[in-house]
Amino acid sequence: MNVIEIHHLTKNYGKSRGITDVSLSVAEGEIFGFIGPNGSGKSTTIRTLLGLIHPASGTAAIFGKSCFEHPEIRQQLGYLPSEVFYYENMRVLDLLNYSASFYKKDCSKRIRELAAVMNLDLTKKISDLSYGNKKKVGIVQGLLHEPKLIILDEPTGGLDPLMQQKFFELIREEKRKGATVFFSSHILSEVQKLCDRVAFIKEGRILRQEKMSDLQENTYKRISIELNQETRPEIFQLEGISDLQIKNKMVKFIFKGNINQVTAMIAELDLRNLTIGEPDLEEIFLHYYEKEG
Numbered sequence: 322m323n324v325i326e327i328h329h330l331t332k333n334y335g336k337s338r339g340i341t342d343v344s345l346s347v348a349e350g351e352i353f354g355f356i357g358p359n360g361s362g363k364s365t366t367i368r369t370l371l372g373l374i375h376p377a378s379g380t381a382a383i384f385g386k387s388c389f390e391h392p393e394i395r396q397q398l399g400y401l402p403s404e405v406f407y408y409e410n411m412r413v414l415d416l417l418n419y420s421a422s423f424y425k426k427d428c429s430k431r432i433r434e435l436a437a438v439m440n441l442d443l444t445k446k447i448s449d450l451s452y453g454n455k456k457k458v459g460i461v462q463g464l465l466h467e468p469k470l471i472i473l474d475e476p477t478g479g480l481d482p483l484m485q486q487k488f489f490e491l492i493r494e495e496k497r498k499g500a501t502v503f504f505s506s507h508i509l510s511e512v513q514k515l516c517d518r519v520a521f522i523k524e525g526r527i528l529r530q531e532k533m534s535d536l537q538e539n540t541y542k543r544i545s546i547e548l549n550q551e552t553r554p555e556i557f558q559l560e561g562i563s564d565l566q567i568k569n570k571m572v573k574f575i576f577k578g579n580i581n582q583v584t585a586m587i588a589e590l591d592l593r594n595l596t597i598g599e600p601d602l603e604e605i606f607l608h609y610y611e612k613e614g
């Protein structure tokens with residue numbers, strides 16, 4: 322069953338672009354990454370999905386129902402917005418208890434567990450917290466009622482690397498317990514570690530949806546060659562080469578395909594140096610999918 326179903330969703334802000342014809346689905350138990358640069362439409366998609374803003378056209382459903390028509394769905398979902406605003410004078414525990422009062426269950430044990438994992442001091446006043454610690458409050462708030470669907474809009478901003486790791490571990494644990502996770506980010510490397518599938522959004526449109534395993538199994542290589550003399554681009558016209566950059570005697574490109582073909586081509590060259598590495602997903606997206614944008 323698909324927990325999230327979005328079909329042809331379009332939303333504009335007056336004359337300015339929001340999102341255009343966005344379609345995607347997230348299966349039960351999946352961790353789904355939603356990747357795009359700043360302003361690409363991630364938050365707009367999420368807010369429309371949650372029924373917080375109205376689309377111009379298209380449909381969005383959670384557990385098969387529209388959030389507008391069935392606000393009770395929110396009982397089963399945990400949402401961390403990209404920006405969190407709190408009552409500055411409240412203590413962390415009071416704020417979390419207040420959030421928990423919206424759900425029909427006792428969340429006090431889970432609040433303490435989550436605060437311990439995230440190293441969050443429950444006795445502090447919100448106004449005394451750093452940006453990263455406020456983000457932790459948002460994370461605990463999103464998870465405290467053990468929701469079936471967790472929607473996180475840029476959750477890791479402000480968290481230090483150790484806390485990011487702890488947070489990822491929390492998300493993996495929620496997945497093991499059966500939760501579905503929708504996770505937006507502009508940092509591909511973090512999504513790479515966590516997600517089963519990923520959609521890339523650019524300028525309000527979805528470019529691709531891929532299984533993470535397919536992306537990683539594809540033999541993408543980042544190849545850098547230093548030659549003993551200057552060269553010509555025609556030599557590098559092999560199928561599968563993209564993002565070819567030639568500067569004096571330095572040649573760089575991304576290659577996808579049978580590695581033997583590219584090593585045969587390189588064997589013909591007079592090399593000074595050669596490095597073959599794995600491009601990160603950022604490079605794959607930016608250079609392979611750029612032309613589709």
Ligand SMILES: Nc1ncnc2c1ncn2[C@@H]1O[C@H](COP(=O)(O)OP(=O)(O)OP(=O)(O)O)[C@@H](O)[C@H]1O
Nearest residue numbers: 334337338339357358359360361362363364365366
């Ligand atoms: N309330 C608003 N009024 C007018 N334009 C808006 C509003 N909210 C978003 N937009 C515009 O819609 C587009 C998509 O913005 P959105 O916030 O959805 O992107 P995002 O991918 O979440 O970006 P970021 O990573 O910076 O949070 C942008 O061009 C933005 O300027």
